[in-house]
Amino acid sequence: MTTTASGSTGTDGTRPDATGPPDLADLHRRAARRAAERAGGQDRLRGHIVCDGLVRIYRSDGVEVVALQGLDLVIDRGELVAIVGASGSGKSTLLNILSGLDTPTAGIARVADYDLLALSARRRLSYRRQVAGFVWQQTSRNLLPYLTAVENVELPMRLAGRRGGRRARRERARELLELVGLGPGAHRRPEQLSGGEQQRCAVAVAVANDPEVLFADEPTGELDEATGAEVFAALRMINAELGVTVVVVTHDHAVADQVRRTVAIRDGRTASEVRRTARVGADGATELVSEEYAVLDRTGRMQLPAAFVDALALRDRVRLDLAPDHVEVRPANGGPAADGGPVNSGPAADGGPVNGDRVTDGGGPADGGTVDDDPPEGGQPGGSWRDGDRRGDVAGRDGAGA
Numbered sequence: 001m002t003t004t005a006s007g008s009t010g011t012d013g014t015r016p017d018a019t020g021p022p023d024l025a026d027l028h029r030r031a032a033r034r035a036a037e038r039a040g041g042q043d044r045l046r047g048h049i050v051c052d053g054l055v056r057i058y059r060s061d062g063v064e065v066v067a068l069q070g071l072d073l074v075i076d077r078g079e080l081v082a083i084v085g086a087s088g089s090g091k092s093t094l095l096n097i098l099s100g101l102d103t104p105t106a107g108i109a110r111v112a113d114y115d116l117l118a119l120s121a122r123r124r125l126s127y128r129r130q131v132a133g134f135v136w137q138q139t140s141r142n143l144l145p146y147l148t149a150v151e152n153v154e155l156p157m158r159l160a161g162r163r164g165g166r167r168a169r170r171e172r173a174r175e176l177l178e179l180v181g182l183g184p185g186a187h188r189r190p191e192q193l194s195g196g197e198q199q200r201c202a203v204a205v206a207v208a209n210d211p212e213v214l215f216a217d218e219p220t221g222e223l224d225e226a227t228g229a230e231v232f233a234a235l236r237m238i239n240a241e242l243g244v245t246v247v248v249v250t251h252d253h254a255v256a257d258q259v260r261r262t263v264a265i266r267d268g269r270t271a272s273e274v275r276r277t278a279r280v281g282a283d284g285a286t287e288l289v290s291e292e293y294a295v296l297d298r299t300g301r302m303q304l305p306a307a308f309v310d311a312l313a314l315r316d317r318v319r320l321d322l323a324p325d326h327v328e329v330r331p332a333n334g335g336p337a338a339d340g341g342p343v344n345s346g347p348a349a350d351g352g353p354v355n356g357d358r359v360t361d362g363g364g365p366a367d368g369g370t371v372d373d374d375p376p377e378g379g380q381p382g383g384s385w386r387d388g389d390r391r392g393d394v395a396g397r398d399g400a401g402a
């Protein structure tokens with residue numbers, strides 16, 4: 001690595017008069033300051049939901065299955081996030097841990113300041129009754145068949161000993177059913193409701209005790225597209241009106257494509273994520289812009305997209321170089337990148353997209369930029385990548401690369 005000119009520095013380690021991108025000396029100072037903060041414990045993880053190095057190992061009959069292998073995830077209060085990933089990638093395991101149904105093997109899992117690795121039985125019960133709501137994929141698992149919709153919503157309030165008496169509970173149950181668009185069905189039993197209506201009722205049940213977070217595991221999995229959209233609208237309503245943080249595991253593109261943030265899990269780790277923002281274009285029209293990012297963990301590790309790895313035949317070890325606004329990754333022994341082109345030219349310092357893809361609404365995410373897109377033709381760098389693809393790990397913190 002080489003460094004360039006330096007100047008006087010501000011309290012954050014950068015030059016106070018800097019107007020352009022930071023130079024290499026700035027970056028080195030910043031890195032040293034962050035390392036010192038980590039060592040001093042100031043690098044505290046913040047978020048409504050925090051997973052850091054989360055591990056879950058299942059053991060049965062002498063066989064170990066590592067379902068989560070150091071998963072990192074931070075979700076802010078009030079966010080609505082979709083979790084996607086191939087079958088077996090660890091989505092349900094993650095949701096079971098976050099909802100207090102399962103205990104992780106190691107790492108950090110914290111929701112609303114509840115440390116999920118250190119819950120007493122009593123605190124776990126109060127967490128599940130009052131902090132976390134849950135909606136299962138199977139409609140039959142969410143509701144008691146012999147109670148009406150309104151009675152199903154009242155039940156968690158009764159179990160939690162919610163104050164205000166029967167009348168107050170009934171009033172709240174009705175309000176919640178109205179909110180999810182099920183007012184007229186309040187006095188029907190589940191068998192008298194459609195699948196979509198049952199799932200909307202389940203959403204109302206899940207938020208009956210004012211939880212801080214709502215987890216839903218494939219809530220539209222058993223429904224057709226139109227009915228699934230109604231259920232997702234109910235989740236959106238809960239998120240927007242009640243401010244509940246919502247995390248939805250889904251295979252449903254119609255759901256994943258509608259949220260502002262979709263996180264892809266692969267092999268028990270967060271691999272990439274797509275963020276969507278509405279922007280007003282030059283013609284005054286609002287467009288939805290999707291940007292895809294690789295996920296960098298706290299120790300500096302990330303997964304290179306398989307298309308990038310294959311395009312440059314990257315194997316075993318790579319060279320890393322720090323430039324003022326990006327990091328270059330090159331094959332260790334020459335290869336296609338030896339004559340120039342950095343693999344990743346995205347602006348790293350400001351958190352810019354890893355591949356620079358931008359997708360405007362209209363063609364939809366299928367046109368590019370989402371985690372499930374087809375890889376670019378010929379696997380050229382600069383394209384998007386498929387969620388299920390093999391990736392190369394890059395460990396950046398020690399500068400070794402591999």
Ligand SMILES: Nc1ncnc2c1ncn2[C@@H]1O[C@H](COP(=O)(O)OP(=O)(O)OP(=O)(O)O)[C@@H](O)[C@H]1O
Pocket residue numbers: 058059060065066067085086087088089090091092093094
């Ligand atoms: N109770 C268990 N005992 C042993 N292995 C398990 C157990 N539960 C899950 N696994 C394994 O852990 C890994 C992750 O499973 P998980 O159910 O979390 O994946 P998933 O992404 O939710 O998959 P799907 O989309 O098919 O539901 C898989 O290899 C699975 O076989």
